Amino acid sequence: MQRMTLTLAALVLASASASAHAQVTVSDAWVRGTVPQQKATGAFMHIAAEQDVRLIAGASPVAGVVEIHEMAMEGNVMKMRELKGGLPIAKGATAELKPGGYHVMLMDLKQTLKGGETVPVTLTFEDAVSKKTFTRELMAPVKALGGATSGPHSGQHKH
Ligand SMILES: [Cu+2]
Numbered sequence: 315m316q317r318m319t320l321t322l323a324a325l326v327l328a329s330a331s332a333s334a335h336a337q338v339t340v341s342d343a344w345v346r347g348t349v350p351q352q353k354a355t356g357a358f359m360h361i362a363a364e365q366d367v368r369l370i371a372g373a374s375p376v377a378g379v380v381e382i383h384e385m386a387m388e389g390n391v392m393k394m395r396e397l398k399g400g401l402p403i404a405k406g407a408t409a410e411l412k413p414g415g416y417h418v419m420l421m422d423l424k425q426t427l428k429g430g431e432t433v434p435v436t437l438t439f440e441d442a443v444s445k446k447t448f449t450r451e452l453m454a455p456v457k458a459l460g461g462a463t464s465g466p467h468s469g470q471h472k473h
Contacts, residue, residue, distance in 0.1 A: 337364045338403070338439055340452050345420065345435075346413070347458035348427045355427060356383070356417035357435055357454055360410055363403040366442035370400035373436045378422030380435075385414055394419070400440065429458025 343359035361369065372380035382397045392414075401416055403409045411417050418435065427433060437450045 337367055337441065337448075338362065338450060339364075340437065340450055343435070343452050343454040345427060345433045345454045345456045347429050347456045348423060350426050352426070353423050354419060354421045355423065356413065356419055357433070358411045358413065358417055359452070359454070360408055361403055361437075362408040363405060365405045366402070368400040368402050368440045368442055369409070369437060370440050370447070371438040372418045373438075374420055374433060376424055376427065376433055377420035378424065381419045381421065382416070383419040384416050402442070427456045429456055431456045 339362045341360045341362070343357065345357045346355045348355050357372075357374075369382055372382065374380055382401050383394045384397050384401075385392055385394050387393075394417075396419075397416075401409060409416065418437070420433075420435075432453045432455050435452050435454050437452070438447055439450065440447045
C-alpha cells in the first residue's frame, strides 16, 4: 500500500510538471500609448524560451483583434505584416519584440491607452515538440510616446 501511494504521488508530480509549461519567461513588456481615435498600437517585450516554442496568438481586453506582426522591407518600404505561422523562438533564445521589429499588434482598440495605465495581455504559445498550447498572462505598462500620429513635440515630451 505504501508503495502504491508513492507511485501515485510520482505520477501526480510528473503530470503537474508536464502541464506547468514554465518554458517561457516574458520580461520588459510595454505597450505604446495612443491618441484618441487611434485604433491600433504595438506591445513589445522580451520572451526567453527554455525549449522550442512558437508565439501563435494574443488577446487583450482593450483590443478587438490581436495579431503577431513583423516589420519587413517590401521594395524600399518598411511594412508590417502578420506572421501567419506565429513567431518561432528557439530553445535557449530570447526573442526581442521591439519597435521596428517583431511586435504584438493590438488592433480595433476599444479605448485610448494613456501613459501610466497597464494593459493586460494574454499570449498563447505552442510547444514545438508536443504541439500543446499554453498561455502567459502579463500586465504591460503603457508608455506614452506620442502614438502613431506623432506631433512635433512627441520625442521630447518627457515628464
Ligand atoms: Cu503591427
